[in-house]
Amino acid sequence: MTTLTGTGTLLRFALRRDRVTTPVWIAVNALMVLSMPNTLQSLYGTEAERADLVRQLETNASFRALIGPIHDTSLGGLTAWRVGVYAGLLAAVTGLLVVVRHTRDEEAGRAELLASGAVGRRASLTAALLAAGVANGVLALLITAGLANQGAAGALALGVGVGAVGMVFATMAAIVAQLTESARLARGLTSAVLGAAFVLRAAGDSAKSDGSSVWTWLSPLGWLENLRPFAAERWWVLLLFTAAVSAQAAVAYVLAGRRDLGMSFFPARPGPAAGRLGSAAALAWRLQRGGVLGWSLGFFLAGVVYGGLTEGAADLVGDNENAREIFERMGGRGGLTDAFLASMVGMLGLVAALYVVASVLRLHGEETSGRAEPLLAGPVGRLRWAAGHLTIAFGGSALIMLLAAAGFAVGYGRQAGPILAACLVQLPAVWVIGGLAVVLYGLAPRLAPAAWGVAVAVLLIGWVGPALNAPQLVLDLSPFGHLPKLPGGEMAWTPVLTLLALAAVLTASGLAGLRRRDVT
Structure with a gap:
């Protein structure tokens, strides 16, 4: 051989x-x-x-x-x-x-x-x-x-x-x-x-x-x-x-x-002789802290870069009406600077959807690798175990968008309040994608990796759709297509609250499925 x-x-x-x-x-x-x-x-x-x-x-x-x-x-x-x-x-x-x-x-x-x-x-x-x-x-x-x-x-x-x-x-x-x-x-x-x-x-x-x-x-x-x-x-x-x-x-x-x-x-460094993790949430943080820190740094630096580009956006577009129209389709019909900021914040929101899917599917990885079963055999309920990872998934997405806003404030130096609002308004759509991942994991764990396909499809719609002049019906398939275009646009609470409610329903449905099904 x-x-x-x-x-x-x-x-x-x-x-x-x-x-x-x-x-x-x-x-x-x-x-x-x-x-x-x-x-x-x-x-x-x-x-x-x-x-x-x-x-x-x-x-x-x-x-x-x-x-x-x-x-x-x-x-x-x-x-x-x-x-x-x-x-x-x-x-x-x-x-x-x-x-x-x-x-x-x-x-x-x-x-x-x-x-x-x-x-x-x-x-x-x-x-x-x-x-x-x-x-x-x-x-x-x-x-x-x-x-x-x-x-x-x-x-x-x-x-x-x-x-x-x-x-x-x-x-x-x-x-x-x-x-x-x-x-x-x-x-x-x-x-x-x-x-x-x-x-x-x-x-x-x-x-x-x-x-x-x-x-x-x-x-x-x-x-x-x-x-x-x-x-x-x-x-x-x-x-x-x-x-x-x-x-x-x-x-x-x-x-x-x-x-x-x-x-x-x-080889990996041996852990302490006596365990220091006193809860399922602490274990989840220990497992996911590297990813959270990496995404946080990346979003902050992206905010700094995009913020630094904002001043030159108008000069680069110039009198090109087609380029101006694409920015307006992505970021609303405010001034070109506001439209550029809104489109860049929207892109970061789309990328944040990838983070929330990766973080939610850590539950799936822990289960399929056999590490979840010994933990759940002890005095730890399924919902309590899942809550630790979901807190990091949904809370971490809020953290990275906040850091993106801080990066924009550093790079652009203006409109700190409106940019913060623009970053936070992306979260309902991000959480809807996270809720879909929870549903797939809780109800049909074999299909859980399909959440990546959902996130990538949403990314394509938001990134390529405006450039290809896709019909509004196609753009509306993404939850991001229903968000108000900030800064520059008017704040609309109805779609934001609707998406928040949808995210809550999806997450609750997934957790209910996890509670009732067998562990793989």
Whole structure:
């Protein structure tokens, strides 16, 4: 038996386990990229409008840091500019999630069962990397085929570049998974590296308008940018991706061959001899505090960045009526500055829905991993156990929106009160999504991961819908479509109170289901 025996079987198993989540991530990413040419055609249909956009970006370092420089003013070049970095980010997240999920099965005891059969020592790692490769390969094909009419070479460069970013972070996650004992820590550390890569690219692009900064070249996202799809492609940049993927994969294979099953090179620190957690709520906080702190920092920094961009929003849009209309559809029909602020706050609200789903589904993870059953066997009721996690889910979403408001106040320096109100008014819609997650977990735990699909669908409606001029009926499918557009718009209490009541009903229904059903 070789070290790769059983790889094919494990790969099929991995693809089957990911048959819902991975296609959703791929579809979201591909749709974001492929919908952009039509949107950009309506925004910047003339050469004069495109030339004005280039001039504005050359003098606006904040927007360059957020999106990147423009290397070509064709529709393909503008698409690569507008969504290239963010498509790379989503591909990286997909890759790291897939690899960590299929290399840290040791926590659930599945890896030990598999290892007792005819399975090679490195088969699990190989299957995980191949699963990530399949996901990123499909994404690359979709982007290449969908943008081929904008230029075959540019479409191929963008598709391969986005997939290559995904594989860089997939192989990085493979290394981190060998160094740590828990999947949660592996995901957190790899995500932190991804965040650092984005910051490095942003710092480099804000310093130089052509992407030539050393800081940009230190980031794999900067490599994607400097591949320059649709702008005299630099094919040699793909050698950087190849070298990084090969080197990281080699390190991961060496570590996997030397690590004991269930262990890591940096084992978890032992806890105190006497337990200090006196309640189920304290345990929930202990389990989720890292996520809360990470999301809090991210939302505060996002508020600072978006607040700093507000002053330049009017200059960037200029006389472009189509761009002004999109901001108004997202943020209301107040002044352009208010519409920009409302649209950015709304985007953070959409992202907060992802946080609340992740936090609620921690209940599902604790149950399926077998950690909930010993706890519930003691003097802890199901509702009391669930209440600890739900308090962090719903209260944490309020906290991160408050910190986003604080970030806007720091970055913009004005309208602190109206921006605070705009951030808080997002919470009823966020809590409705959280309530749906509770319903799925409480009534049909096997379908609980489908809450991610709901959150992603809402994100797409709120993000892509206004740009595609989607009908109001489609926008109203999202709870965020019913919220008042603050700042700048009028406060409407009826939809806010209705959404709050709906969130309460959904949460109560889910808890009632949890109380009556069997624990998995």
